Amino acid sequence: MTDENPTEKSFFQEHISQRFNAELEAIHDRVLTMGGLVEQQLGDAVTGMAEAKTELAEKVVTSDYQVNAMEVALDEDCTQILVRRQPTASDLRLVMAVIKTITDLERIGDEAERIGRMALHFLELDRESGPISELGEMGEHVRGMLRGALDAFARMDVEEAVRVAQQDIQADSQYEVIVHRLMDQMMRNPETVPRVMDVMWTARSLERIGDRARNICEYVVYFVRGKNVRHTSFEQMAQEATGDRH
Amino acid sequence: MTDENPTEKSFFQEHISQRFNAELEAIHDRVLTMGGLVEQQLGDAVTGMAEAKTELAEKVVTSDYQVNAMEVALDEDCTQILVRRQPTASDLRLVMAVIKTITDLERIGDEAERIGRMALHFLELDRESGPISELGEMGEHVRGMLRGALDAFARMDVEEAVRVAQQDIQADSQYEVIVHRLMDQMMRNPETVPRVMDVMWTARSLERIGDRARNICEYVVYFVRGKNVRHTSFEQMAQEATGDRH
Numbered sequence: 325m326t327d328e329n330p331t332e333k334s335f336f337q338e339h340i341s342q343r344f345n346a347e348l349e350a351i352h353d354r355v356l357t358m359g360g361l362v363e364q365q366l367g368d369a370v371t372g373m374a375e376a377k378t379e380l381a382e383k384v385v386t387s388d389y390q391v392n393a394m395e396v397a398l399d400e401d402c403t404q405i406l407v408r409r410q411p412t413a414s415d416l417r418l419v420m421a422v423i424k425t426i427t428d429l430e431r432i433g434d435e436a437e438r439i440g441r442m443a444l445h446f447l448e449l450d451r452e453s454g455p456i457s458e459l460g461e462m463g464e465h466v467r468g469m470l471r472g473a474l475d476a477f478a479r480m481d482v483e484e485a486v487r488v489a490q491q492d493i494q495a496d497s498q499y500e501v502i503v504h505r506l507m508d509q510m511m512r513n514p515e516t517v518p519r520v521m522d523v524m525w526t527a528r529s530l531e532r533i534g535d536r537a538r539n540i541c542e543y544v545v546y547f548v549r550g551k552n553v554r555h556t557s558f559e560q561m562a563q564e565a566t567g568d569r570h
Numbered sequence: 571m572t573d574e575n576p577t578e579k580s581f582f583q584e585h586i587s588q589r590f591n592a593e594l595e596a597i598h599d600r601v602l603t604m605g606g607l608v609e610q611q612l613g614d615a616v617t618g619m620a621e622a623k624t625e626l627a628e629k630v631v632t633s634d635y636q637v638n639a640m641e642v643a644l645d646e647d648c649t650q651i652l653v654r655r656q657p658t659a660s661d662l663r664l665v666m667a668v669i670k671t672i673t674d675l676e677r678i679g680d681e682a683e684r685i686g687r688m689a690l691h692f693l694e695l696d697r698e699s700g701p702i703s704e705l706g707e708m709g710e711h712v713r714g715m716l717r718g719a720l721d722a723f724a725r726m727d728v729e730e731a732v733r734v735a736q737q738d739i740q741a742d743s744q745y746e747v748i749v750h751r752l753m754d755q756m757m758r759n760p761e762t763v764p765r766v767m768d769v770m771w772t773a774r775s776l777e778r779i780g781d782r783a784r785n786i787c788e789y790v791v792y793f794v795r796g797k798n799v800r801h802t803s804f805e806q807m808a809q810e811a812t813g814d815r816h
Binding site: 396552 | 635639641642646649652653656662669670673753758761763767774798801
């Protein structure tokens with residue numbers, strides 16, 4: 325049966341039980357749906373902040389509950405699969421990768437909500453100062469990382485996972501540049517401290533989101549290679565990712 | 571056998587397999603060992619920052635790898651238990667609570683490391699400005715929350731878990747006070763911006779550590795009551811915690 329009717333997602337084990345196949349695929353799909361929503365939230369939050377769009381920022385703040393509800397439901401369903409199916413090998417790794425990924429996605433949603441709140445606060449203080457271009461750039465980069473991490477998760481593609489994880493280096497350096505520029509600005513124009521701090525917190529949130537996108541990439545490597553690459557360097561991660569091919 | 575030879579940890583199920591009992595107890599004990607180390611790291615980091623103790627800050631920065639190694643080993647052992655024992659009911663909830671708790675503990679260790687780095691940077695900029703009293707106070711409060719969360723986890727004590735989770739309200743308000751005071755200081759003395767920002771980031775790290783201690787409390791309620799209380803209010807959490815007794 326496996327050969328005649330291959331599943332589209334070739335990285336899944338095929339089981340005698342069609343139902344179990346369907347359950348695992350459904351869980352995997354729902355993570356991607358949740359990820360899509362979080363990516364949207366992040367995009368809206370950054371645009372709200374960088375381009376002074378109050379209504380986008382408000383939308384983010386009022387819809388974080390959806391992400392939270394998805395996390396709780398997926399977490400419960402993963403636990404149910406552990407109980408009913410007692411998965412082993414790559415099935416178990418998939419369930420574990422899902423449990424960890426949804427935690428990071430939910431926390432990215434929280435950061436997006438924080439950015440949304442920051443934007444509302446910022447726009448109250450100052451509607452005149454115009455778009456904040458560096459923040460938009462860093463926001464785009466980090467959003468691209470999240471999108472890439474979700475793509476890697478969708479196809480369980482280790483090469484893509486390693487590539488995206490490495491983009492965190494650029495996110496960190498963008499962050500450093502922004503922080504130094506903002507500190508200069510506060511020293512030169514101390515009256516701007518309150519509104520500059522909103523931008524500072526937003527940059528910090530973006531930096532953390534980059535870290536969490538990197539975490540998701542690590543879970544992809546864990547699923548595919550069975551290796552935990554947390555706390556390893558980018559080089560070690562790349563080696564583990566391609567290790568069994570050389 | 572259960573009655574004649576009760577386990578010390580009465581919240582554990584007794585199993586026919588003595589070995590499984592021992593495995594679960596060992597995992598639980600190791601979480602507490604890891605927690606103790608993280609609490610020590612946090613204490614050293616805060617004292618390093620608040621009382622200008624360079625050697626303590628250095629110690630924190632150079633020993634975070636131990637916490638990371640404990641997380642990786644415990645995570646692997648939990649996965650092994652899922653494979654070999656295929657736990658259900660409260661055994662499964664224990665394993666899931668451990669997997670989540672060690673993630674939060676590891677991230678608290680990361681925040682402690684950040685505080686340690688901040689302290690070293692801060693002490694380089696300015697060795698003269700003396701202890702930072704509010705930071706010490708907030709640090710003590712948050713460290714107390716972590717200790718309380720670990721105590722709740724040690725005894726799987728839901729009342730304690732709810733009590734500690736509620737202390738996060740005070741951590742948040744201490745944080746707000748510190749942030750406002752620091753913003754005032756930067757506006758009045760713009761030349762202090764760089765070193766005040768180190769204190770600001772430290773306060774932010776402490777605030778996040780409070781959130782994570784609260785997460786651990788939520789896992790205790792999950793283990794004991796089988797209810798996911800993430801994204802619920804303190805009132806709902808307290809209700810779930812005591813719910814089945816009224």
